[in-house]
Amino acid sequence: MGAEKKYKQEQYVTEELDYVKVIESKSFKKLMHDRKKFTIPLTIFFLVFYFMLPILTSYTTFLNTPAIGDISWVWLFALAQFVMTWVLCTIYVKKAAGFDKQADQIIKEMEQGGDGR
Amino acid sequence: MSPTVIILFLAIVLLTLVITFFAARKTQTAGDFYTAGGGLTGTQNGLAIAGDYLSAASFLGIAGAIALFGFDGFFYSIGFLIAYLVVLFLVAEPLRNLGKYTLADMINSRFDARKVRGAAALNTITISTFYMIAQLVGAGALIQLLFGIDYWLAVLIVGVMMTTYVLFGGMIATSWVQIVKAVLLMAGMVIMAFLVLLKFNFNIGQMFTEVKSVTTHGAAYLMPGLQYTEPLGTLSLMLALVLGTAGLPHILMRFFTVKDARTARKSVITATWIIGLFYILTLFLGFGAAAFVGYETIIAANPGGNMAAPLLAQAIGGDLLFAFISAVAFATILAVVAGLVLAGASAFAHDLYGQIIKKGKASESEQVKAARYASLAVSVLSIVLALFAQYLNVAFLVSLAFCIAASANLPVILYTVYWKRFNTAGAVTAMLTGLLSALILVSLSPSVFSPIEGAALFVGEPIFPLANPALVSVPLGFLGGYVGTILSKESNLKRYAEVKVKANTGYKSSGANH
Numbered sequence: 115m116g117a118e119k120k121y122k123q124e125q126y127v128t129e130e131l132d133y134v135k136v137i138e139s140k141s142f143k144k145l146m147h148d149r150k151k152f153t154i155p156l157t158i159f160f161l162v163f164y165f166m167l168p169i170l171t172s173y174t175t176f177l178n179t180p181a182i183g184d185i186s187w188v189w190l191f192a193l194a195q196f197v198m199t200w201v202l203c204t205i206y207v208k209k210a211a212g213f214d215k216q217a218d219q220i221i222k223e224m225e226q227g228g229d230g231r
Numbered sequence: 232m233s234p235t236v237i238i239l240f241l242a243i244v245l246l247t248l249v250i251t252f253f254a255a256r257k258t259q260t261a262g263d264f265y266t267a268g269g270g271l272t273g274t275q276n277g278l279a280i281a282g283d284y285l286s287a288a289s290f291l292g293i294a295g296a297i298a299l300f301g302f303d304g305f306f307y308s309i310g311f312l313i314a315y316l317v318v319l320f321l322v323a324e325p326l327r328n329l330g331k332y333t334l335a336d337m338i339n340s341r342f343d344a345r346k347v348r349g350a351a352a353l354n355t356i357t358i359s360t361f362y363m364i365a366q367l368v369g370a371g372a373l374i375q376l377l378f379g380i381d382y383w384l385a386v387l388i389v390g391v392m393m394t395t396y397v398l399f400g401g402m403i404a405t406s407w408v409q410i411v412k413a414v415l416l417m418a419g420m421v422i423m424a425f426l427v428l429l430k431f432n433f434n435i436g437q438m439f440t441e442v443k444s445v446t447t448h449g450a451a452y453l454m455p456g457l458q459y460t461e462p463l464g465t466l467s468l469m470l471a472l473v474l475g476t477a478g479l480p481h482i483l484m485r486f487f488t489v490k491d492a493r494t495a496r497k498s499v500i501t502a503t504w505i506i507g508l509f510y511i512l513t514l515f516l517g518f519g520a521a522a523f524v525g526y527e528t529i530i531a532a533n534p535g536g537n538m539a540a541p542l543l544a545q546a547i548g549g550d551l552l553f554a555f556i557s558a559v560a561f562a563t564i565l566a567v568v569a570g571l572v573l574a575g576a577s578a579f580a581h582d583l584y585g586q587i588i589k590k591g592k593a594s595e596s597e598q599v600k601a602a603r604y605a606s607l608a609v610s611v612l613s614i615v616l617a618l619f620a621q622y623l624n625v626a627f628l629v630s631l632a633f634c635i636a637a638s639a640n641l642p643v644i645l646y647t648v649y650w651k652r653f654n655t656a657g658a659v660t661a662m663l664t665g666l667l668s669a670l671i672l673v674s675l676s677p678s679v680f681s682p683i684e685g686a687a688l689f690v691g692e693p694i695f696p697l698a699n700p701a702l703v704s705v706p707l708g709f710l711g712g713y714v715g716t717i718l719s720k721e722s723n724l725k726r727y728a729e730v731k732v733k734a735n736t737g738y739k740s741s742g743a744n745h
Contacts, residue, residue: 142735145735160316164473168469171456178454184440192302192309206320221738224738
């Protein structure tokens with residue numbers, strides 16, 4: 115991987131990098147913005163989806179109505195938790211590949227300009 | 232004890248010893264000892280995370296809980312799985328990018344303060360000790376049941392095995408024991424679930440219909456509310472389960488065994504698929520045990536339902552499957568306790584001795600020596616504690632470990648990576664408030680005080696109502712970190728910028744040295 119070679123070379127660069135300049139650079143700010151836009155809504159979503167289950171089972175009974183034969187809605191909701199986990203994992207991997215590219219670009223800029231501009 | 236059980240049991244012991252022998256020859260540096268040199272692949276580490284995580288409590292405890300309480304037993308499965316989304320989305324990659332061997336390394340990437348490292352080490356040791364005692368007590372009881380030997384002898388056998396792996400083979404041996412265990416455990420689960428489904432003609436609807444009529448609970452068996460009747464208690468437990476994993480030191484430590492954040496991500500994905508499949512299968516085991524073993528038989532073997540899975544193996548697969556599942560349960564225990572010893576030892580040897588006492592100037596051979604002495608000390612200590620803790624409730628100890636991890640470790644991890652203003656004082660107060668509030672609230676809770684004699688440690692009215700205090704102690708941990716931070720003037724933007732860049736790009740992460 116090209117990026118890895120870069121990391122290794124960087125170990126031998128002794129001068130201190132100005133990290134404050136890096137975090138203020140356009141490309142880094144864009145990475146942070148994209149990350150936040152992706153991570154925060156989905157984290158809120160999966161936590162809400164998760165807590166819906168104990169909240170609904172504790173305070174209501176409508177999940178106890180049958181859905182398919184003797185399988186009630188509560189089991190389907192529980193199964194949906196598993197499906198959600200796997201779907202979010204898959205989405206995360208796809209999205210993270212894009213972040214990786216952005217991060218590689220930032221490291222490249224840091225090495226060239228020293229400040230990620 | 233049948234000869235088949237003994238042969239399979241010995242085969243597992245032999246296999247793990249061979250692994251340890253080869254691992255010992257490869258373990259030369261502190262990096263090898265703590266993180267297997269950072270050389271594991273994503274798939275290997277994913278399997279190892281599953282092997283580290285799926286304890287006897289998951290395998291035997293949840294199958295038993297579902298067999299006895301139906302849907303309420305399944306709550307654990309869901310919480311334990313969703314927890315990996317927290318790990319994946321918020322913790323795994325920054326942790327890998329910032330840390331070297333321990334959680335304290337990661338937090339100290341921002342602070343370089345001995346008190347921060349000390350507090351982090353204290354948390355790691357406390358959490359790992361509670362978890363370890365739970366595993367050893369459970370292991371002792373299980374092996375006692377399976378093989379008909381005394382409790383103390385059972386604890387001693389497991390203790391000697393785990394010490395051997397860690398002492399000689401460090402993280403390399405521990406990882407491979409966990410990988411082998413994960414494969415064996417999943418094989419056992421798939422075989423059992425297949426046989427259960429076969430009995431129900433591969434008709435899941437029929438399975439639900441039949442279990443409804445076989446238990447004494449009737450239709451209520453398929454509905455929530457058999458075990459958890461207090462809404463706030465249920466929510467508090469679910470909170471500890473979902474947030475605890477991202478603060479468990481022995482799980483977090485696994486992320487340092489891979490070379491970079493991308494591999495760490497791949498390991499979480501692999502682990503999540505395996506762990507998810509595992510918890511789905513617990514349902515078939517639980518229902519199978521309810522239908523083919525029966526409530527009375529399960530309760531008679533062990534009041535907590537821990538024998539449900541082995542008894543089901545006996546009922547649907549005969550002696551051979553029983554022997555295999557028993558051996559798998561044994562391997563499961565070994566793999567988890569080895570990971571715990573390593574986490575505890577790293578806090579003692581790397582954080583307290585290497586970084587605080589020796590100020591990071593210990594030579595490579597001194598570090599390895601310290602790690603081995605610490606492993607031995609942690610093992611002996613936990614074996615002794617487990618011998619005294621025989622009658623403590625295992626589920627209580629595990630949920631306590633999850634609660635402390637969520638309250639004491641998760642706030643400081645999130646603040647370190649994501650909060651600009653966070654400072655040294657805040658890091659210390661976050662960790663100590665979380666740790667103390669969890670410990671104090673538990674000691675005032677129904678888990679410790681019960682009006683019914685014998686139900687808890689002491690007889691009396693509990694002062695705090697929730698058995699698992701996460702609902703209060705987790706917010707307190709976050710609040711402690713917030714208040715500690717704003718009361719101190721210290722703020723280091725340069726250091727935060729460095730941590731932010733490294734956490735998000737993997738620039739100069741320790742894995743790049745390998």
